[in-house]
Amino acid sequence: MGDVENTGARIRQYRRARGLSLDQAAGLAGISKGYLSRLERGERSVDSRARLTSIAQALEVSVADLTGQPYAPREQKHADAHRGVQATRLALLDPEGPGRSEEEVAAIIDGLDQIMARCDLVDEARIVPNVLRWTQQLADETGSPEAHRRVAIAAYTAIFYARNMGEFDLAWMAAERLRSAAEASNDPATLGLAAYGQAHALTPSGALRRAASVAQSGFDASDLGESESLAARGSCLLVGAATNASLGNIDTARAQLDDAMSLAARVEEPTMVARHTSFSSWNVIMHRVAVEVESGNPAAALETARPLASRPVKQRERMSYLWVDMGRAFSRMDRHRDAIDAFRRAERSAPLRVRLSPVVRDGVRDLLNQSHRRVAGAELRGLAERCGVLGEV
Template sequence: MYDEATIGARLRALRRWRGMTLDQLAGQAGLSKSFLSRAERGHRALDRRSHISALARVLRVSETDLVGAPHLTTDPAQAEPHTTVPAIRAALTTNTLTAPVADRARPLPELVAEVVRIDRQNHLVEVGRELPAVIDELHVHACAPADEAAHRVALEALIEAFQRAVFTSKDLGYSDLAHIAAMRAAEVAGILDTPVTTGKAASLRIHTMPTTTRELSLTAAEDAADALEPHVHDDLGVQVLGMLTLAAALMATVLYKYDRAEHWLDQAAELAACTADDPGGNWGAFSLTNVGVWKVSLATERGESGRALLDVAKAVDEEKLIPRRGRHATFLADVGRGLAREPRSQRDAMQWLRRAEAVAPHKIRNSMPVRETVGAMLARAADAAGGRELRGMAARMGVPH
């Protein structure tokens, strides 16, 4: 069952364990004492990466110690995806490029098509059930290819399968498993040895680097983007480079280097203008629409709320996000989280969060930032109607209510 301690409650316990006062913690983390006091009481959401990273650094603990590890609730949509994790872990850790676990495999073209289909699959349970077998079988082709061309096709498909394993694991809170998948992708990219596959692997590595190494992550993202840029000659190259620029913008934002983040967002927008605005089909969903989604996400990370955040969100064409329900749900949730920071926009925030949950319940009910926001809203809820709706969402996410 879910550990019922909120992030605020864990923060208080860890602060006292370290023998620190609120004044000391606030001063060293660069946050206000009043904010931390409200967070410890559950009245402010600790949902920004920069805040969590700063607090973990000062307390000398991992972010997992602060935010909590993945747990199960009694809600099937929240709990069921976790049942697929052992098989994903086995596929990533038992196969090697010289010794596959499976002794036979479907034809390579069929597996390549299956990887594409899984990448566009929006249901975490279905992804988790189908991905391990595909990884197993691609290793068969990688170990005993029909020819050199087939070998490269199998390896390229493995990178795509590892990418899906990275983000499925991250969505469910298994950062260690996401890191393993990223390292497997780097292993394969080293064999393929092309700028684009190296860029793909770098993107995955950046998103799974320890949260205590944000400066290194930013440097890695900028270096990878600079290394790939001279070799971009087609749409795929543009899309991979675009995702690296967005990763750099994210890391810069978490480090409060907002001017640098704006630089990389501008670079991403220029690249997106050179490729189709097709989040459903492009690598990493990179597109003008997706750049807009990232702008909302980074605005939320910066602490934007209310009208300012809604103005950023207006630029996003939600219709184009429909094929990527996970990305769509994240966009809706980011707007809802931002709106939840202002007392006068609580009802609007609830509408955005409920829309996000309706689009991708498995993803949203496993989202730490959304869970933290719902908990803070619940603690502040004053009217019975809002309280009932919040309590329903809280129950589905395992939030004490």
């Protein structure tokens, strides 16, 4: 199915292909028949990851089948970013090719966190395949723990590039490279980073319970000693909280965030794990916002977000997530103008990532549905066009 169809249309098509009635599918997914009918007609969007996962499981399809990911390129930047997908796959399957010196590779790896913070997927498409090959070549040659840690950082970056491109199987391939490198490094902090990366590779495919288990294992394996291990432990708490919220375990998620905030106060910057995962007190706050949105408490989410919205942090990628969550919260409160503004702020922070986000696409589609009987404003129509959903409503 192409990305010109919306999630509801895909749900309807898969339901009919499975020979299920609305009553049967709704019962299997644990939702009402009326809600499912409105989803299929495009009158509502799926408002939580847990609900989307339950619908996918009921229809025996993947979450990506319902969201339509990966999306076909519609613009030059998307096409440029997409060029790295096959190159990344080949680099993971076959790292042979021209290499670089250890000094050159070390310098590139040292700057990968800044590339991720900018969330420029075109830059990542150009860099990620090369660093995957170069780091693996050096690790095979030297076998040193430091060389394996560099492999881990390269693979970690590849996970998030692949996730943002909607290439979830590729993200898992990178997660397996990360796990293998972390084990070879025999470094507790890198093992914690691997658990964090693996959990993030699992969640967009709907493997939420396994993601929560992996995050917990990373937390359990990290000690309470030096800052690097504390950051790994805290990062696993963050992804665990996000995953538990998607599973509906809101109290568990909130407790994990409380523990993460305590750890954040003890981490001395900068550490390798904290740089790459952005583990910090402000990132804990961002996760609180996401958990409250997932729990159906938009007012609490917006109140929690207030300090960061008024004084943004430098990481553009993280700010894009915050503004998306705020847009979702505003939408749930029928504050449509504020929702449009929040989604546009998210787009300015990380343009291509946001346009490729199914959460944003569904949110923008909802806003169009609610305004199309009137005249949708130019800002909303422009955002819908850039996200590829203008012609669907």
